[in-house]
Amino acid sequence: MxxxxxxxxxxxxxxxxxxxxxxxxxxxxxGATTQKPQAVIDAIMAYYTDMNSNVHRGVHYLSQISTDAFEVTRRKVQEFIHAEHDYEVIITKGTTDSINLVATCYGQEFVHEGDEIIISAMEHHSNIVPWQMLCETKKAVLKVIPMNEAGELDMDAYAAMLNDKTKLVSVNYVSNALGTINPIREIIRLAHAKNVPVLLDAAQAVQHLKIDVQELDVDFLVFSGHKMYGPTGVGVLYGKEKWLNAMPPYQGGGDMIKDVSFEKTTYNELPFKFEAGTPNIEAGITLNAAIDYINSLxxxxxxxxxxxxxxxxxxxxxxxxxxxxxxxxxxxxxxxxxxxxxxxxxxxxxxxxxxxxxxxxxxxxxxxxxxxxxxxxxxxxxxxxxxxxxxxxxxxxxxxxxxxxxx
Incomplete structure (x- = not known):
């Protein structure tokens, strides 16, 4: 079997x-968090034992090998979700951080008074509250796709919601509370017919289902390391290059800049534009081992x-x-x-x-x-x-x- x-x-x-x-x-x-295989535990030990150093900053040996290992994970994630470019993979703190990044940065640039955001009735709070906050700030409207008694989305109602005011659809791939696998291809197809981008919360999907972001044609995809046998404190935001380039940075600080003066700051290129400050280096590097483990099975x-x-x-x-x-x-x-x-x-x-x-x-x-x-x-x-x-x-x-x- x-x-x-x-x-x-x-x-x-x-x-x-x-x-x-x-x-x-x-x-x-x-569904809350997965346990960790010995390979991930060993990778955490190896990082602190053999290469502990800051990344993207130093010319010395430890910084170079830490940076290389961190970027190996980015490329491993790219392969895992079949992204077109490794710079479309942003390393974050987790799913919640990734959704907040999009809500803040996409929202700042593209959402205005009277616009509409669509979510579903079965979302985790982390895919509800950031959009409520955005809508409150921008005087936009949050719409909710209803679901039936079985825990399935009303796709007719969803199709009727989409209009010229819709600026984003953000739904989960798999419900953490119900286990429902949503009809995401149809959700994306209907949204794109109205030129509306889609964010998929894949926190409960990447450890169970194959994901190909190019085949899905999804605009944003988010997930967490700790739900896929990896460490806590690390997650991923995948975004299509065109959207990430069009969005302003999330936070200011180190790594996300090219040049800083008191008169003007020039922002860094992707993916570093969205990775301000020292990341969770250990978790970023050892997420690689978790992906390898899943791939091995x-x-x-x-x-x-x-x-x-x-x-x-x-x-x-x-x-x-x-x-x-x-x-x-x-x-x-x-x-x-x-x-x-x-x-x-x-x-x-x-x-x-x-x-x-x-x-x-x-x-x-x-x-x-x-x-x-x-x-x-x-x-x-x-x-x-x-x-x-x-x-x-x-x-x-x-x-x-x-x-x-x-x-």
């Missing part, structure tokens, strides 16, 4: 060997395995009396959100934790989603390539035990 040796993969992740509350760790909170293999695991988990959890799945789209990635009649998600999460099972409970930074379903939050089990059917069995047994205690 798949070409992956899951036990060998699990052996690559040291933390999976530990116990929590005297039980073997069952880690099912991968193959995203097609990862997707096939995770799809099978998702189907198994969905089937097994139906055994829980009173369960209600939140997000039942036809196209889903490896997220299962649910509530159980007569219980609060937090209480189930606490009991699962006592059993060594890590899930996420709450609104998952997607409060409007929870409001639509009329619930305070969900229990979310989010899967990764190192999870197993035995761990799903433990989850199901744990939920049954929690429900028996709570109802």
């Amino acid at each position: 798949n070409n992956l040796d899951i036990q060998a993969i699990r052996a690559d992740f040291p933390i999976l060997k530990r116990e929590v509350n005297g039980k073997p760790l069952v880690y099912l909170d991968n 193959g995203l097609d293999n990862i997707k096939a395995y995770e799809d099978d695991l998702l189907a198994y988990a969905t089937e097994r959890l139906q055994e829980v009396e009173g369960i209600r799945f939140i997000g039942t789209a036809k196209e889903k990635s490896s997220v299962i959100s649910f509530v159980v009649d007569g219980t609060h998600p937090y209480d189930i999460g606490v009991i699962l934790d006592k059993l060594g099972i890590a899930v996420r409970t709450g609104h998952h930074c997607a409060q409007p989603v929870m409001e639509q379903y009329g619930i305070p939050g969900t229990v979310r089990a989010s899967l990764a390539v190192y999870n197993t059917k035995e761990e799903i069995d433990a989850l199901v047994a744990g939920v049954k035990r929690a429900v028996a205690m709570l109802v």
Whole structure:
């Protein structure tokens, strides 16, 4: 069914060997952050042991090798998402930072009073709040694509929203709260028919699905390292060259300048124009190791395995009396959100934790989603390539035990 040796993969992740509350760790909170393979941990150690130095600044040896390693990651990201140019890859702090960069810089240049920005009803707060802030500042209008009970976007409503006032569409590729895989090709096609650029939040997609930004013809794409087996504090903004060149810088400081005088500053070329100050060098360099790890397994293999695991988990959890799945789209990635009649998600999460099972409970930074379903939050089990059917069995047994205690 798949070409992956899951036990060998699990052996690559040291933390999976530990116990929590005297039980073997069952880690099912991968939508929040993934665990790190030994290759990434070793790369972090190697950076501080062998090359720690600032980048893009020095002529000395350590600075040169650190700079070279940092730029290797940029080219590795370019290949990973099939960007046309490496300078279209901006290294940021993460998805949130990347979205804020576009909201600030694109918004400053292209959004004016009365203009409209379109997002969807299933966005993470980091793809809601920056646009609200922009619209408030610019006296623009934020429009929201509605979704149905299954957690699928109303594409007819979306098509009707697009007009001459629309300046940007910003939607997630995969919902962190529902697991829905959105019809992004159609979203982009309809927007481009009106000459509207599209930003894709791929934080929950790059570790599960192959992405080709040229084939998608997407204008901006953002994601985080820590959700794809890499370090925290690093992320990516991909932008088409024409948009990045047309946008003003995000922040002022070192690296983003060519010449500075008290009379005038000339900004640097791409990508450095958007990379002010000393970056998270260690994370930037070691993101390379995370991409290598994913490539070594193959995203097609990862997707096939995770799809099978998702189907198994969905089937097994139906055994829980009173369960209600939140997000039942036809196209889903490896997220299962649910509530159980007569219980609060937090209480189930606490009991699962006592059993060594890590899930996420709450609104998952997607409060409007929870409001639509009329619930305070969900229990979310989010899967990764190192999870197993035995761990799903433990989850199901744990939920049954929690429900028996709570109802």
